Amino acid sequence: MQTMSKVWLFCVLLFISSYAIANANLTIEITRGSDQALPIGIVPFSGGDNMPEDVAQIIQDNLERSGFFAPLERNSMFDKPSQADEVEFGTWRSLDVRYLVVGSAQQTNSGYQIQFELMDISGQRRMIGETVTVSANDLRGAAHYISDQIFEEITDIRGAFSTQIAYVTAQGLGDNMQFGLYVADADGRNSQQVLTSDQPIMSPAWSPDGRKLAYVSFETERPAIYIQDVSTGQRIQATSFEGINGAPTWSPDGRRIAMSLSKDGQPEIYILDINNRSVERITQNSSIDTEPAWAPDGRTLLFTSDRSGGPQIYEYSLGGGEAKRVTFTGNYNARARYSPDGEQIFLIHRSSRGYQVARQDRDGGRLVVISETTRDESPSVAPNGTMVIFATQQGSNGVLSAVSADGRSSFRLPAAQGDVRDPAWSPFLN
Amino acid sequence: MQLKPLARSLAVALSIVVIAGCSSTGGTQDGDSYGSQDGSSMGTSTSGVGTGTGTGGQYGSTSGSGAGAGAGQQADSRIPEVRTIYFDFDSDTIKSEYESVVMAHTRYLRANPGARVVLHGHTDERGTREYNMALGERRAGAVQRFLNIQGVSPSQMSVVSYGEERPAASGQGETAYSQNRRVVFNY
Numbered sequence: 001m002q003t004m005s006k007v008w009l010f011c012v013l014l015f016i017s018s019y020a021i022a023n024a025n026l027t028i029e030i031t032r033g034s035d036q037a038l039p040i041g042i043v044p045f046s047g048g049d050n051m052p053e054d055v056a057q058i059i060q061d062n063l064e065r066s067g068f069f070a071p072l073e074r075n076s077m078f079d080k081p082s083q084a085d086e087v088e089f090g091t092w093r094s095l096d097v098r099y100l101v102v103g104s105a106q107q108t109n110s111g112y113q114i115q116f117e118l119m120d121i122s123g124q125r126r127m128i129g130e131t132v133t134v135s136a137n138d139l140r141g142a143a144h145y146i147s148d149q150i151f152e153e154i155t156d157i158r159g160a161f162s163t164q165i166a167y168v169t170a171q172g173l174g175d176n177m178q179f180g181l182y183v184a185d186a187d188g189r190n191s192q193q194v195l196t197s198d199q200p201i202m203s204p205a206w207s208p209d210g211r212k213l214a215y216v217s218f219e220t221e222r223p224a225i226y227i228q229d230v231s232t233g234q235r236i237q238a239t240s241f242e243g244i245n246g247a248p249t250w251s252p253d254g255r256r257i258a259m260s261l262s263k264d265g266q267p268e269i270y271i272l273d274i275n276n277r278s279v280e281r282i283t284q285n286s287s288i289d290t291e292p293a294w295a296p297d298g299r300t301l302l303f304t305s306d307r308s309g310g311p312q313i314y315e316y317s318l319g320g321g322e323a324k325r326v327t328f329t330g331n332y333n334a335r336a337r338y339s340p341d342g343e344q345i346f347l348i349h350r351s352s353r354g355y356q357v358a359r360q361d362r363d364g365g366r367l368v369v370i371s372e373t374t375r376d377e378s379p380s381v382a383p384n385g386t387m388v389i390f391a392t393q394q395g396s397n398g399v400l401s402a403v404s405a406d407g408r409s410s411f412r413l414p415a416a417q418g419d420v421r422d423p424a425w426s427p428f429l430n
Numbered sequence: 431m432q433l434k435p436l437a438r439s440l441a442v443a444l445s446i447v448v449i450a451g452c453s454s455t456g457g458t459q460d461g462d463s464y465g466s467q468d469g470s471s472m473g474t475s476t477s478g479v480g481t482g483t484g485t486g487g488q489y490g491s492t493s494g495s496g497a498g499a500g501a502g503q504q505a506d507s508r509i510p511e512v513r514t515i516y517f518d519f520d521s522d523t524i525k526s527e528y529e530s531v532v533m534a535h536t537r538y539l540r541a542n543p544g545a546r547v548v549l550h551g552h553t554d555e556r557g558t559r560e561y562n563m564a565l566g567e568r569r570a571g572a573v574q575r576f577l578n579i580q581g582v583s584p585s586q587m588s589v590v591s592y593g594e595e596r597p598a599a600s601g602q603g604e605t606a607y608s609q610n611r612r613v614v615f616n617y
Contacts, residue, residue, distance in 0.1 A: 288565075
């Protein structure tokens with residue numbers, strides 16, 4: 001780590017631009033609801049009227065977006081309990097609600113205190129409850145935390161509402177373009193600018209601890225890979241070899257980055273040791289090898305190769321041996337990512353309709369298209385494996401979209417202006 | 431498209447030979463409107479790329495540019511105005527209709543050993559971004575090999591792929607896509 005800290009000493013703060021680009025928040029549009037969603041009521045929190053954020057509404061939006069829940073419309077509620085002992089189970093049963101969230105919010109000297117309780121209507125019992133204290137500027141964080149608790153209690157799956165997404169924005173054409181790298185909450189809000197440039201920015205990738213981003217920037221008029229601390233802005237140039245420096249992806253232990261370099265001719269997969277800056281070549285052939293993804297157990301890499309003629313997904317075992325072809329459906333499969341349990345892969349598949357997000361068992365089997373859009377790119381899996389965020393087109397604009405891993409529900413996150421692309425879902429941050 | 435390096439070089443060399451050797455076959459719409467401007471033996475470009483039938487050996491006269499030196503040097507002192515060539519979908523083959531453009535840059539670079547060019551390779555937006563970076567590099571690399579075979583020093587050339595990151599035209603459809611699949615000569 002000594003080398004590393006020395007390296008960081010030389011870091012420069014670049015591109016912390018004095019002009020902030022106008023609001024780059026993304027909004028949410030639900031495009032498809034699941035027919036298997038659980039009916040749930042989230043009652044507006046008492047005391048919430050005076051709050052700068054509607055906590056109950058944020059929770060409702062989160063749960064609906066997940067595809068697991070179908071929240072009851074507020075105007076269908078003729079009773080507004082705020083704690084467990086005020087809940088009339090019969091009232092809610094008649095509205096076909098299976099779960100109910102009640103709560104209250106109040107201001108304190110240093111921020112807010114939010115109290116919530118989750119009720120099982122059919123079982124007529126209180127499931128969980130908690131009082132959450134947050135600083136004045138973290139009301140949304142409290143809402144995401146409560147959403148995580150509710151989601152996990154009911155589904156037994158860890159909630160991913162308190163995570164973030166990184167993404168790239170672009171405006172303009174040809175030689176006159178502006179690019180931005182942003183980080184926002186998983187619901188598209190609270191966007192923060194990480195970098196702006198008049199040269200392309202690509203392929204952001206989160207470190208496993210969620211503190212740093214590796215990405216490709218052309219700011220020196222050719223591609224180089226940088227590693228930047230998201231909160232401090234400190235960064236290093238990790239690689240700047242001749243040719244392509246692309247597609248960075250972190251090892252699960254955070255010590256290495258797999259990438260694609262064309263310094264020896266055509267793009268090949270290499271592994272960079274971040275501490276000593278050495279690179280080890282992994283693939284050896286005359287075809288394109290790019291878009292590596294590290295398995296959650298750290299033992300294998302997926303990558304795209306056109307060694308068979310067109311792009312297909314291969315898996316390389318770091319223990320040695322030949323790379324094994326994984327995809328066989330169709331003539332274009334690229335940019336694969338593992339599910340968090342490593343059992344499945346998500347990738348871009350060219351179907352008869354276009355370029356779509358697809359899912360396949362890691363060991364083979366049937367490839368299933370899960371998106372409905374046809375100009376899709378850059379799938380990135382939520383850390384709990386329930387959703388895949390990806391880039392696609394809406395009209396002539398690049399937008400982010402997300403689809404549940406089972407393909408049943410989806411939503412879109414358009415930006416106010418310009419194109420949004422290259423999303424990367426963060427790991428769990430808490 | 432998947433070729434081993436040797437096969438690829440041979441294919442490039444062959445396509446050059448073919449371009450040169452098939453001057454009277456087929457003919458694209460604008461095939462004969464250029465090519466003889468400088469009076470050298472250099473190709474009157476037409477179709478024939480990839481047909482594999484060419485045997486024309488009269489080309490490859492990379493040392494024979496003296497024939498047209500007079501007018502040629504005048505023209506070769508300026509960077510050629512046309513600096514972009516376009517490609518077919520999923521292809522890195524230099525189309526015959528752009529051979530005169532590439533040859534003009536060849537002459538300029540050979541006449542001006544101090545000149546440097548950065549070949550920018552681009553793709554259309556379809557497909558994944560990093561894979562397109564590789565395809566853009568392949569396109570620019572094909573132009574670089576062509577120039578090198580024509581006698582341009584490797585030290586005068588470098589390649590940067592922009593993949594699909596810097597489209598020249600916006601929108602979906604072949605009109606925009608065809609303008610975005612390109613290699614640009616940047617001096």
